[in-house]
Amino acid sequence: MEEKIKGLEKIYSSFAKETQVYRDQGACQKGCGFCCTDAGRIDTTTLEGLQIKKVIKTLPRARQTSLAKALSKNIRKREKKENHACPFLLKNMVCMIYQVRPFACRRIYSNHICTRENPPQVSRQVMDMAAQSIRELQQLDDTGYSGHISFILHMLGTPAFLETYLAGDFKPEAIMRFGKSHGIIINKMMI
Numbered sequence: 001m002e003e004k005i006k007g008l009e010k011i012y013s014s015f016a017k018e019t020q021v022y023r024d025q026g027a028c029q030k031g032c033g034f035c036c037t038d039a040g041r042i043d044t045t046t047l048e049g050l051q052i053k054k055v056i057k058t059l060p061r062a063r064q065t066s067l068a069k070a071l072s073k074n075i076r077k078r079e080k081k082e083n084h085a086c087p088f089l090l091k092n093m094v095c096m097i098y099q100v101r102p103f104a105c106r107r108i109y110s111n112h113i114c115t116r117e118n119p120p121q122v123s124r125q126v127m128d129m130a131a132q133s134i135r136e137l138q139q140l141d142d143t144g145y146s147g148h149i150s151f152i153l154h155m156l157g158t159p160a161f162l163e164t165y166l167a168g169d170f171k172p173e174a175i176m177r178f179g180k181s182h183g184i185i186i187n188k189m190m191i
């Protein structure tokens with residue numbers, strides 16, 4: 001697993017370096033949070049989810065409790081396909097898990113200041129580089145899955161699933177029911 005985590009960090013840092021010049025020209029600023037306040041699907045791999053879970057465990061107990069409630073609410077909203085503020089967004093518009101935020105959040109930026117009428121605009125070149133990084137992330141996590149952040153965290157919070165995944169076993173039939181109804185992708189099928 002250690003090797004996989006290093007691989008994850010390498011993909012993040014390569015993408016950040018390759019796209020720096022584009023993002024430097026973007027309009028994004030700390031405290032904006034536009035992409036996080038009315039967020040739709042925030043795709044996360046199971047490997048990324050493990051990293052997020054580690055950080056959640058270091059949060060104060062009261063924050064962990066309120067986060068668990070916010071994640072459950074987010075699950076209900078996404079099950080109805082409704083957009084909802086990301087459960088990790090703090091009141092001051094800062095990400096609670098910024099250091100381990102998933103690639104879905106790292107790849108987004110905008111060439112202009114966003115409004116509902118004028119959503120984020122990303123360069124074509126960055127979109128192509130992001131598509132390549134997503135393939136690499138799925139390849140790296142080839143016994144895992146991808147899907148909306150709260151669904152993936154829910155799966156990782158299920159002891160039987162976590163045990164199977166950490167053992168490197170691949171049993172997609174075990175998540176078939178949940179996977180189909182929640183749009184979970186089998187990484188191996190995307191490679």
Ligand code: SF4
Nearest residue numbers: 036086088089095105
């Ligand atoms: S994980 Fe962080 S960066 Fe990503 S949508 Fe949530 S608050 Fe925003």
